[in-house]
Amino acid sequence: MLQKFQPRRLGVLSAFFSPSRLRALFRRGELGLVIAGAFVGVTSGCAVTAMSLISRELHSLVYGIPDDDRLSSAAMQITDKSLLLIAPIAGGILLGLMIFIMSRTRKKPMIDPIEANALHGGRLSLTDSILVAVQNLISNGFGASVGLEAGYTQLAAGIASKFGYKMQFRRADLRMLVGCGAAGAIAAAFNAPLTGAFYAFELIIGTYSILTLTPVVVSALISTFIARMLAGDDFTIDVGRFGAVVPADYIPAILLGGFCAGVGILIMQGVAFVEELARKSSIAPPFRPALGGLVVGLLALISPQVLSAGHGALHLNLGSEVTLWGLASLLLLKSLASAVSIGSGFRGGLFFASLFMGALLGKIFAYCAPYFDHTTLTPVIYAVVGMSSLAVAIIGGPLTMTFLALEITGDFPITALVLAAVITSSLVVRTTFGYSFATWRFHLRGESIRSAHDVGWIRNLTVARMMRPDVHTASVSMRIEEFRHDFPIGSAQRVILLDKDDKYAGMVLVPDIYASPVEKDDEQHGLADFIRHRNDFLQPQMNAKQAAALFDQTASEALVVVNDLIERKVIGLLTESYTLRRYSEELDRRRREVSGEL
DSSP states (O other): OHHHHHHHHHHHHHHHTSHHHHHHHHHSSHHHHHHHHHHHHHHHHHHHHHHHHHHHHHHHHHHOOOTTSOHHHHGGGOSOTHHHHHHHHHHHHHHHHHHHHHHHHOOSOOOOHHHHHHHSTTOOOHHHHHHHHHHHHHHHHTTOSOBSHHHHHHHHHHHHHHHHHHTTOOHHHHHHHHHHHHHHHHHHHHTOHHHHHHHIIIIIIOSOOHHHHHHHHHHHHHHHHHHHHHTOOOOOOOOOOOOOOOGGGHHHHHHHHHHHHHHHHHHHHHHHHHHHHHHHSSOOGGGHHHHHHHHHHHHHHHOGGGSSSOHHHHHHHHTSOOOHHHHHHHHHHHHHHHHHHHHTTOOOBSHHHHHHHHHHHHHHHHTTGGGSTTOOOOHHHHHHHHHHHHHHHHTOOHHHHHHHHHHHHOOHHHHHHHHHHHHHHHHHHHHHTOOOHHHHHHHHTTOOOOSSSOOHHHHHSBHHHHOBOOOOEEETTOOHHHHHHHSOTTSOSEEEEEOTTSOEEEEEEHHHHHHSOOOTGGGGSOSGGGOBOSSOOBOTTOBHHHHHHHHHHHTOSEEEEESOTTTOOEEEEEEHHHHHHHHHHHHHHHHHHHHTOO
16 A cells, blocks of 8 residues: 555655746745745855865865864964965965866856846856855965955855756846855854845845845845854854943044055055056966965965964954054055965955954054043954954945944944944945945956946847847938939938948938928939938947937937948947837836836
8 A cells, every 4th residue: 555655645746846836936926035045045054164164174184283273373383384385386286277277168257146146137157156166265275365255155156046047037036046145155154144144235136125135134044054053163253341332432433444444445456456467477377376376375484374364363363462563564464465365366255354454453553542532442342343344345335244243243332333434434435446346356357347236137138139120221322313212202211321332321311301402403412411420320239228328419319230330331220219118118127026026
């Protein structure tokens, strides 16, 4: 009896979990999105834990430190100091070999979650994400001065995007799911679910809505639970005892925020300078990481605290008294090591490095605290304010860094100080520089992305997709008599003129030809007096917004589309009214998708 029932039961279960039924479940409404967010939270927690354990094993294998120690603090006890120099070089060689192989086998550039959500509707290659995670592990594992947060978010978001694509999620839902992956990654990395959730809202999704709130928060909570269950790491800072926060404490906090903004801009420009220097050099890309590893190794001989992300070094400097000269020297070495690491081709980000350098800035600023009357802040509190302020300047996300301070200290009054400082830092950076680290790198590549707001749809709404290919053409040398014969009144609204090489030469309106008082003898003359827009035309790769701007500039109701600026072959015609209508329709559809009306 059991043997007869079991196949039937399995058949029912397989039918229930069939791809079509799962797609219907996830696309049915908000509950399906929450379930998808929970699944992404599980995968994100597992991915972060796996990468963290692999990184620690690499540190232990390469440098010979205990598994439970952090490289940036334990490296000072390494007896064989040559490892400090050799290991980053070896990592650079290994990474260079990987870059060489990838340059032969892969042609498309890799994109990160911000770019995927801004330009590609949440489409992110899982293969590329795995490769980025492996490169990040090699870089961090061999001591390059980069963190793992970039690899965490890339891998978690890549898994989420792949899952959403297989389940045929809508564009807006797929973008949200990528945000869930990033939220889970940051939440698991810092044991901070609120930080992870607002990291997704501010940096990956680019907006906050009621529809995205529950899936993102669920993903962050579950990812944090999974990471704590598997690894048990807890990133906290004990601020100790201090007096109550008084209004006078906000003045130095705000000044520290502005100070961190200036340093953050210098660090971002320093990374760009190293990258530009590497590009202009004759050194091939596969050899650059090894050279960068040499520089990092030499800096590590001066202070091993510059190695890796800096988790151990952060707690080491927070818990001990360090001279002003020692803090300033370490800040300079760490910023130089991070700029060289990223600029030379090592994979990673500046998330935790900015937290570490910000803590150093805060303790440096604490030496000025006696000049502020009636303040009650301790050097550790200045360090917390500084780490959040510098992280905002470089990474962005004021609320993200504010909640990070709250979750790692558990102290609300300090969080209010941090909020004042990060708002100041963010405002200074936006008004004087205008970019975060990620968007600054997009700018250097020629992209105009300032955030993760979805601008990809407008780029997809191109002139080539909207234009009408059937156009009326005539020779620019045609006489008026011939033109009236070939194009009687009512046969066409406008005619495109071509020269002897079939290049675009202008446009004439048929009503103009018939409305003009032309004498009998003038009918033998040409169309020169009626030609419009000789040098005004569209190109197929332009988007609807660019086309609308050109219509407004030329005061034309229609423009010709040519293949390029050299050949100027006419391939179509586009009207202003149709462009604005399509743009308005797409804009309304995107708004409805975001609000959940579809």
